Amino acid sequence: MEDARSIIENQIEELAERNREPEWMTEIRRKALEAFLKAPHNDPVISEEELLQFIARPEIKGLPEKIESLDDLPEDMRNLLDRLGISEVEQKYLAGMAVQTDTGIVYNQFLKEWAEKGLTVLPTEEAVRKYPDVVKSHFLRLIDASESKLAAYHTAVWNGGIFLHVREGLKVPFPLHLFFLIQESALAQAPHIIIIAEPNSEFHLIEGCTSPVLVRHSLHLDMTEAYIGDGAKARLTVLQNWPEYVHTRPMTRAKVGRNASFINTTVTLGSGKSNVANPKYTVDEGGRVELNGIILGQKDYYIDLGGEMKLIGRGASGLNASKSVIMDRSRVITRGVIEAMAPGTKGHISCDALLMSDEAEMETYPGLRSRVSEAELSHEAAIGRIREEELFYLMSRGLDEEKATQLIVKGFLAPMLKDIPAEFLVEIRKIVEMAVSGGM
Amino acid sequence: MGGTLIVEDLHSSVEGKEILRGVNLTVKPGEFHVVMGPNGSGKSTLALTIAGHPKYEVTGGRIVFKGRDVTKMPPHERAKLGIFLAFQQPHEVEGVRIMEFLQQVLAELKGMDGAEAYDLIIRTAKDMWFREEDLYRPINVGFSGGERKRLELLQAVLIKPDLLILDEPDSGVDVDSMSLISRKIEQLNEEGTSVILITHYGRILKHLEPEDIKVHVMKDGRIVMTRGGEFIDEIERRGFQDIFKDCCGGD
DSSP states (O other), X not given: OHHHHHHHHHHHHHHHHHTTOXXXXXXXXXXXXXXXXXXXXXXXXXXXXHHHHHHHOOBOTTSOSOOOSGGGSOHHHHHXXXXXXXXXXXXXHHHGGGTOHHHHHHHHXXXXXXXXXXXXXXXXHHHHHHOHHHHHTTTTSSSOGGXXXXXXXXXXXXXXXXXXXXXXXXXXXXXEEOHHHHHHHHHSSSOEEEEEEOTTOEEEEEESOSSOOOOSBSEEOOEEEEEEOTTOEEEEEEEEEEOTTOEEXXXXXXXXXXXXXXXXXXXXXXXXXXXXXXOEEEEOTTOEEEEEEEEEEOTTOEEEEOOEEEEOSTTOEEEEEEEXXXXXXXXXXXXXXXXXXXXXXEEEEEEEEEEOSTTOEEEEOOEEEEOSSSEEEEEEEEEEEOOHHHHHHHHTTTOOHHHHHHHHHHHHHGGGGTTSOHHHHHHHHHHHHHHHTTOO | OOOOEEXXXXXEEETTEEEEEEEEEEEOTTOEEEEEOOTTSSHHHHHHHHHTOTTEEEEEEEEEETTEEOTTOOXXXXXXXXXXXXXXXXXXXXXXXXXXXXXXXXXXXXOOOHHHHHHHHHHHHHHTTOOGGGGGSEETTTOOHHHHHHHHHHHHHHHOOSEEEEEOTTTTOOHHHHHHHHXXXXXXXXXXXXXXXXXXXXXXXXXXXXXXXXEEEEETTEEEEEEETTHHHHHHHHXXXXXXXXXXXXX
């Protein structure tokens, strides 16, 4: 533990200097380090000992130092890109982790225009320098760094991430795919994302991409704090495709204002070795939150998707819906909790899973808590396999078993993909096809 | 077009229970065969065994189509060879939309591209009383009996198989749908498709001349009688119990 202290201390000083960050932020980091030493550790996969090892040696050996073109990527990743037929733009920004300028300009141009209207998008480090007051009042306000070792460690060494601020009443008419900022964040071990939607604003932020993200570390801890103002309509779609050596622990907290809505969709195409998430939301009067999860469990990966919704205002509603395709020897657990704390609130948890192998495992634990008498809470769960009759029907028309299975799996997931922009859908479907036929 | 089906001394079991006990049947290109018989005589098992359902295990004999032994061939390869089974109870396939499924089938069997297939599917479906929006529903989910049977025939018309096996296309179907279905079957047969029609009633065949039809009667997993088309009326008049006295001494 003492080793960890001095390692983290050094990291904090390095980050403070590199980011030219104001003292108050460095102070938050130092406090988090103290919290880290005392905080409980309760990860289902990573033991405290392993965590300390990660801290001592966060980077994976043998990965390229800098990636400037596709040729620098490891061979298996390059092959995968070829098979996916990933679009050129996406290939470029994947390769362009060191910043690819030509497409970058296009986005900067767009962002410049919209900046004047009140859309601010910046790397979080830059936002700390440029808008210290705004960041100060929104940094770590929804989560307590001392709640776990992972939260504390993230807070001490956070780097990368984006800051998104949408001015009151501003409606952004198309999805924001913030490729570069996100991609750079993926390189960082602990990106911190702040989303501020002022009252009556509207936007759709898409984080991540369908290409597998090359990360240099074996433990990835990102944190998202979302402040959704009264009457705002916010959508956050997260596409995750992690390489198999990484453990990911996304931490999301959102505060949803009166009559606001927050639709949080997570598409986990590649979960990495393990993926444990327990996003927490509070929803005020008339507000609505949706957590939609699409999960592809493969190999021996462990995926644990929680989700806690506190419906604190009258008429607030929450939906926690997941669809999982569970293959090989992977294990998927879903455990949503909805707590009705005001009259007239509604909550629903639904969990559908398709088991593709005898060794795959699925568990689901819906949690409904009602603190008031006038609340409607419900849940449904269905864990099934592809039925022989379905498969035979498709095969009897000339599709081989693999194609028939792919069609059924894609059909199973389709209702959850309705909000995903078309340019991602083609690739998502291809990744699903490849996963189903064991090609990944 | 064409290709002869030869079923030789076929034995088939489900979950260890023998249902077909030596079926012999030859269907030449363009021929029209009707298979009748009481419930449980093995008609559906014959159809599903020829189509290659994994639950139906062939324990003896063989199935030859177009000169190839298909007895152990997986179902999709039989389909590619030209065998099509219109199911008695077509299953629901959750999530898989009809349009996407048919486009893929036509790509697989006919090498048709998506746009070409789309046009053909829309046109053919309208002709068979489907609305365009029906094609975006998942296969058979929430379909009435009549809709399911029409969807089977729609697929047959699109694929134009060399051998069309129909397992009671007339059961659970209203009068209007039935006349559409029988018209389509006859049309496919006129265009050269061989037909094996499993049915309880002869009324589905209005326009076919009895001399163009072969009628087989099954009993206890075997074909015990084969006659001409005029036999259908006789079966309907006398019933199977009486008919069996002619061949098998009754029971």
